[in-house]
Amino acid sequence: MKAPPIGPSPDLPSYDITLEQDCAESGVVGKCYGVSTDATSREELEVVTADLWLDSPGYLAVLVTFYPNKPTADLSAAGFAFENEQAARVVLAQFLSQGTSVEDEVREAMANGGIYVVVPADETRELTQESAVGRLGEAPAGGGMK
Numbered sequence: 001m002k003a004p005p006i007g008p009s010p011d012l013p014s015y016d017i018t019l020e021q022d023c024a025e026s027g028v029v030g031k032c033y034g035v036s037t038d039a040t041s042r043e044e045l046e047v048v049t050a051d052l053w054l055d056s057p058g059y060l061a062v063l064v065t066f067y068p069n070k071p072t073a074d075l076s077a078a079g080f081a082f083e084n085e086q087a088a089r090v091v092l093a094q095f096l097s098q099g100t101s102v103e104d105e106v107r108e109a110m111a112n113g114g115i116y117v118v119v120p121a122d123e124t125r126e127l128t129q130e131s132a133v134g135r136l137g138e139a140p141a142g143g144g145m146k
Contacts, residue, residue, distance in 0.1 A: 013039035015048050016069075023063065027090040030061035036069050040076070045117045049079030053115070060087040077119040085110055092116070 019034030033052050039045055045066060053062045064079035078095070082088035088106045095118075096102060109116035 012047050012051055013037055013044045015039065017052075018067070019065075027094060028060045028087045030063055030087075030091070031056040031059045033062070033064045034067065035064055036067045038069050039066070040068075040119075042117050042119060045077050045079050045119065046112070046115045049081050049115050049117060050113070052079075053081035060084070061091050063091070075120075077117060079118075080109065080116040082109055082114045082116070084114075088114070088116070 015035045015037035017033055018036055019032065021032050023030050023032035031052075035048060035052070037044075037048060039048060045064075048066075049062065049064050052064055053059075056062050060083045062079075062081040064081075065075060066077040066079065067074070068076050080088070080091060080095075082091065085106055088109045089102060092105050092109070093102050096105060105116065
């Protein structure tokens with residue numbers, strides 16, 4: 001069981017899991033979730049990410065793609081949870097835009113109990129929708145493993 005974050009923590013917002021699958025596209029064995037929620041603040045998204053991580057024991061990483069509770073909504077945020085720095089380094093190197101310091105973001109994630117959330121307002125941490133949805137939102141067609 002992970003220690004809860006220090007300081008006041010918002011109540012767990014309601015959310016619906018729209019996708020749940022094992023995924024290894026990021027280079028580590030992880031669990032990928034698609035979630036629809038009305039939660040919008042970084043704190044709320046971190047709590048949802050942490051909740052899904054607690055429900056996924058044994059995985060080195062949990063990747064959550066958030067969508068607003070609206071039909072045909074675009075990606076609204078992405079949440080990551082990492083068991084260790086190595087898993088964080090491998091996954092974040094795949095998802096962060098060029099020019100972003102992976103090491104700085106790994107340190108930030110580990111300082112936050114392994115939880116890392118990217119919201120579109122974060123200009124410096126641009127997460128391309130194509131990479132997030134392509135890696136997290138689609139089941140691999142025809143088994144990509146060789």
